[in-house]
Amino acid sequence: MEPAVHLRGAVSLLGRFPALAGVDLDVAPGEVVLLQGPNGAGKTTLLRCCAGLVAVTAGEATVLGHDLTVDRRAVRRRVGMLGHATGLYEDLTVADNVAFWSRAAGARRGDADAAMARLGLDGRLAAVAVHRLSAGQRRRTSLAVMLARRPELWLLDEPHAGLDQSGRDLVDGLVADAAAAGATVLIASHELERARAIAHRSVAVVGGATARTSPAERDHVA
Amino acid sequence: MNDSTASTGTRVLGSITLVGFAALLLFGLVLSPADAAQGELVRMMYVHVPTAFVAFGAFTVTVAASVAYLLRRTEWWDLVAHGSAEIGAVLLAATLVSGMLWGRPTWGVYWTWDARLTTTALLFVLVLGYLAVRRLPLDRDKRAGLAAVVGLLLLPTTIVCHYATTWWRTLHQGPTIARADPQIDGLLLFTLVLGLAVFALLYVWMMVHRFRVLYLEHRVEDLGLDTAIAERRREASGALATPRPATGPVT
């Protein structure tokens, strides 16, 4: 089967800085892969490359069948990205934000409502402006936006950061459900214990390159 | 290898330009006659009109190169657009200053809000904005793309402004060259054309040098880039050599 993500010698520049200096990565559809590595290793840039937000300047890069070196826009509407930023309009309410972003992606109204319910945002919080929310609540809203868009590739950058225990469990549940439904998931995380528990395998990213692949990681942890 | 941006071609071009300026001085200040109406002041024309023409030509090159850059995305067009705008700005400044010096004795004021003056002043401000975008601390490719769009956006404003101010008010004399006007003396006309040619040569000469300097600046940046990629790769292979990555043991 064609891999969901295929990178071979991928190089990506942030200005004059080679954030990725030769990444090899193959991820099968439905697979959950943990990217681990020190700060500045290039994990975030790797995720942004897969989302089509950052250009791959050399090497091969194919995501969900789209050759990113030719066109990195077509893939965008099919991926969901959770980054350090929330991607929300501060002055709009939680419900407004989820409705706007999910409608932009062509999702049905029911998807937005279901996503908010799943993240525990369907009650009083729905009508609260985002700038009044706590960091954890914002993260839940971002996750609701992502869930409502029904992406085929989930790109999660430190998804557990800033969440309480129940929020973390919620993230793990979402990832498991997404993978079960056939979506592919890439997680960059420093919370290795937790991330390894949900990932099928982990890949080390160091100095802008993939260092090693360890299959069946989950079995060891379990 | 030569260690300057000059080559045989540019040296010849520069020499011709220099001789041209000597000839322009001779014709402009000595050989050409004083004007019946304006007297000696008419000699300002030999600087004022050519700089204006060449400056407008330079901005036309910038707009065209911006469009070409957006279509082709090659460094060459980016450098042409950049260099031409800089030289055009210098020439336009010369136009404005010489115009003021000319305006004071003929009109009695340095500046007036006549149509052509207004359009020219506005164009000068627009170009200053364009050059400000050129100096933004961004990635080279991003800056090139933004500058190309800004360069392209100059066009409609300049055109609309031209019509707006022409309808609005006009004090500046109409085009003297296009008109087959008997009032312009033969030698006067020749001097004016000579001025145009000399300033056009100056533009080309400066353009070649500016282009080469900009090109070399980019190459210096690229040198740093190769080193950076090499370093990044070493960082990666260094980590590979150690049995356990710094991120912690694999359980």
Next chain:
Amino acid sequence: MWRDAALVAGKDLRLELRSRVAINQVAPFALLVLVLFAFALDPDRGILARATAGLYWVAVLFSAVLAVQRAFAVEVADGVRDGLRLSGLDPAGIFVGKVAALAAQLLVLEALLGLGVVVFYDADVAGMLLLVPTCLAATLGVAAAGSLYGILSAGLRVKETILPLLLLPVVAPVLVAATQAFEAGLSGPTSDGWRWLGLLIVFAAAYVGLGLTTFDLLLEES
């Protein structure tokens, strides 16, 4: 494209409804500019009366800079720009939506300012037939040019200073043409004003056209 435009415009108007930045800050600023002109020129009531049209449009342009700054600050804050790029929204649609919402806000502002000049400057609003289309065309031109320079400058660290430097000279022809059309509409016979209206329409058409083709690029690059 139109669906996306309606979505974005609706979102912007809702955002204004919730935050009330335009009505609580930009509109009072515009009136303040009118009052400041009156302070500077009031001793001679004649000057104020003769300069009404020009002062009105200068106040509109200054306020437009603020409105543009606000309209695009929200689009780049906290990862929203990435969200827009991933959203699947047509960039031309985003442009049309932003222009429509901005134009709607500016028109409300212009109506308020119109009231202001009638009250403070004793202007006589006679030729409505010319004044209204002039406002519409000039506003469309300012909103289109403003949206282009707004997205261009919004992501830059020097956004506050570079936006007025780039935008004000670009919309200067609008100032000339709209002022002339207004003078014709306010005092003399309106026949001369139609020519100025035509020029405003050309300007608006040029910037809307350029926006539809280049907004995509500016959304990517800045």
